[in-house]
């Protein structure tokens with residue numbers, strides 16, 4: 373656990389960067405610091421590994437005050453990932469990663485083996501091992517930055533805007549991969565971002581800071597969305613908070629699924645019309661994976677791939693009410709297609725059943741009364 377106990381930072385001649393910050397970042401969880409530009413996020417992060425010295429207050433790592441620790445040993449216990457990855461430009465990818473392990477006492481050969489393993493874990497193949505940072509895309513550099521921070525197997529990780537230097541699509545991929553990785557490794561992480569969507573997606577808890585370096589609210593994403601502490605937090609979280617709540621509500625067991633008549637490609641128009649319960653009929657492949665919807669009334673010849681309407685998204689079991697709502701809204705039949713994790717068709721969810729489940733979730737969530 374990382375604890376801030378009334379930590380402040382005043383720079384000479386400047387206003388307070390951080391003002392009496394007290395919070396706990398629990399072991400194995402990801403805590404995100406979010407807030408407007410200049411609110412003291414980076415300063416707070418850098419006080420943990422003592423790149424910045426607090427003016428007052430104490431930071432504790434697993435109960436031990438950091439100001440009493442040897443600074444080199446302290447930094448070895450903490451992985452540090454920064455924007456633009458900050459890789460050594462004259463070292464190859466694998467050397468960049470191995471450096472951290474080597475600095476922490478691993479013999480060179482072992483450090484290199486670790487580096488190759490980590491490369492795979494962050495989604496890069498060994499083909500990247502001997503490239504230099506300038507031969508990588510921004511997203512690939514960020515992955516190497518994460519691998520380098522993990523190379524000493526630190527218990528704690530500090531991440532300062534780790535995914536901000538890449539385009540939104542790559543950023544989304546990096547976030548998803550990082551969430552998967554964190555589920556495996558369970559590090560105690562503090563991440564800084566100015567992007568509230570990133571904070572809500574990644575954080576087990578989110579600390580919203582306001583200008584002047586004070587804590588406006590610390591809570592789980594669900595609580596922040598349901599019960600912003602004041603107008604500043606509500607405004608910072610943004611307009612879509614009612615809708616965003618759906619991302620955190622699982623639909624398994626809350627939305628009844630209907631059985632659905634299905635067909636395979638090659639079926640004659642007459643047999644489609646016999647089976648279909650309305651205009652649209654769901655088409656599956658031989659492994660019972662959905663291919664799309666077919667218009668049973670409009671079909672003139674045996675069903676071909678080109679006849680399929682592909683507009684519907686799929687919701688997989690274990691995903692959120694937001695996904696199943698999207699599946700229902702985007703489906704030409706109005707029935708959202710639900711698949712198992714294997715991709716096999718499970719059933720459909722009608723829009724009215726999804727909306728009823730949303731209403732139950734809304735009533736059941738923190739602080740909302742019918």
Ligand SMILES: Nc1ncnc2c1ncn2[C@@H]1O[C@H](COP(=O)(O)OP(=O)(O)OP(=O)(O)O)[C@@H](O)[C@H]1O
Pocket residue numbers: 383384386388389407408409410411412413414415416566
């Ligand atoms: N070395 C310094 N000397 C003087 N003032 C500083 C120094 N570093 C930061 N500050 C000031 O402290 C405040 C907090 O800065 P900090 O970088 O922690 O904010 P931030 O929330 O991370 O901002 P951003 O999102 O823009 O990166 C700002 O007003 C900044 O100008």
